Amino acid sequence: MKQAAGRYEPYSYFQLMEVSLRELLVEKGVVSEDAIxxxxxxxxxxxxxxxxxxxxRAWLDPAYKARLLGDGSRAAExxxxxxxGLRLIVVENTPATHNAIVCTLCSCYPRILLGLPPEWYKSKxxxxxxxxxxxxxxxxxxxxxxxxxxxxxxxxxxxxxxMVLPMRPAGTEGWNEQRLAGLVSRDCLIGVAVPKIPKxxxxxxxx
Amino acid sequence: MRSxxxxxxxDRVRVRKAAPLGHVRTPYYIRGHSGVVERICGAFPNPEELxxxxxxxxxxxxxxxRFRQRDVWPGYRGGAADVLExxxxxxxxxx
Numbered sequence: 001m002k003q004a005a006g007r008y009e010p011y012s013y014f015q016l017m018e019v020s021l022r023e024l025l026v027e028k029g030v031v032s033e034d035a036i037x038x039x040x041x042x043x044x045x046x047x048x049x050x051x052x053x054x055x056x057r058a059w060l061d062p063a064y065k066a067r068l069l070g071d072g073s074r075a076a077e078x079x080x081x082x083x084x085g086l087r088l089i090v091v092e093n094t095p096a097t098h099n100a101i102v103c104t105l106c107s108c109y110p111r112i113l114l115g116l117p118p119e120w121y122k123s124k125x126x127x128x129x130x131x132x133x134x135x136x137x138x139x140x141x142x143x144x145x146x147x148x149x150x151x152x153x154x155x156x157x158x159x160x161x162x163m164v165l166p167m168r169p170a171g172t173e174g175w176n177e178q179r180l181a182g183l184v185s186r187d188c189l190i191g192v193a194v195p196k197i198p199k200x201x202x203x204x205x206x207x
Numbered sequence: 208m209r210s211x212x213x214x215x216x217x218d219r220v221r222v223r224k225a226a227p228l229g230h231v232r233t234p235y236y237i238r239g240h241s242g243v244v245e246r247i248c249g250a251f252p253n254p255e256e257l258x259x260x261x262x263x264x265x266x267x268x269x270x271x272x273r274f275r276q277r278d279v280w281p282g283y284r285g286g287a288a289d290v291l292e293x294x295x296x297x298x299x300x301x302x
Contacts, residue, residue, distance in 0.1 A: 029302070036295070105232065132283075134285065135284075135285045135286075152291045153292070155291065158254070159249075159269060160248055
């Protein structure tokens with residue numbers, strides 16, 4: 001935790017519990033400091049690339065899309081991603097329906113596919129407001145959902161995890177899978193944004 | 208506690224209005240509300256039992272239940288078609 005020079009903040013109850021448990025496990029030889037640091041480095045390095053790859057494949061392959069919507073975890077494995085214990089439900093955006101994910105009880109999130117959740121996803125304002133006034137919250141993210149469209153908010157409150165399959169943006173005809181995946185951000189997969197073609201695309205390297 | 212699913216997709220179900228102590232995965236705001244079963248997710252050990260270091264068996268059927276926003280929040284300011292979906296364990300559904 002960041003602390004201003006000269007200012008000391010005592011640990012909170014849960015921070016203290018985490019440190020105590022970790023130190024005990026290390027002291028008793030159950031895990032090593034290196035193993036903990038290594039696992040944290042892997043978690044921090046993971047981004048939403050796997051989720052984005054699944055979306056891009058679904059945009060290009062209708063049969064894959066059907067399998068993705070039928071069983072998200074199997075569809076992840078099909079692309080070579082190991083997802084032990086993950087029970088993934090993929091929900092599809094259409095012109096008539098917009099989906100968004102929240103975990104009101106804590107911060108449940110398909111980390112193995114999307115990386116660590118952003119701080120705001122774990123914040124109390126997002127968790128409490130997303131289920132109650134989703135249109136207002138989405139507007140604050142810069143996403144105006146048409147009044148005629150239905151909003152489906154998914155509370156990830158128990159054993160399943162969720163990912164949004166956004167709509168493929170117009171103007172991407174003929175794009176390959178990798179280029180399409182580049183449009184799919186973490187926020188698109190949570191449902192607080194939709195994929196857009198960048199207005200001033202960086203010049204692409206010719207190959 | 209029954210471990211076979213008692214409800215089917217499309218059934219209208221009501222979440223128990225109760226306030227037990229301990230680790231509960233049924234958010235407070237949805238207790239007492241009615242919705243429609245959207246899908247059956249399978250069966251999972253009861254989290255309230257798991258939190259007490261017990262095995263949570265028999266596994267409880269877990270339902271994806273769809274609630275109308277206007278039913279859950281009086282004065283909801285959004286589309287009439289807007290919905291909220293949650294996972295509800297069978298032992299939280301009222302007979």
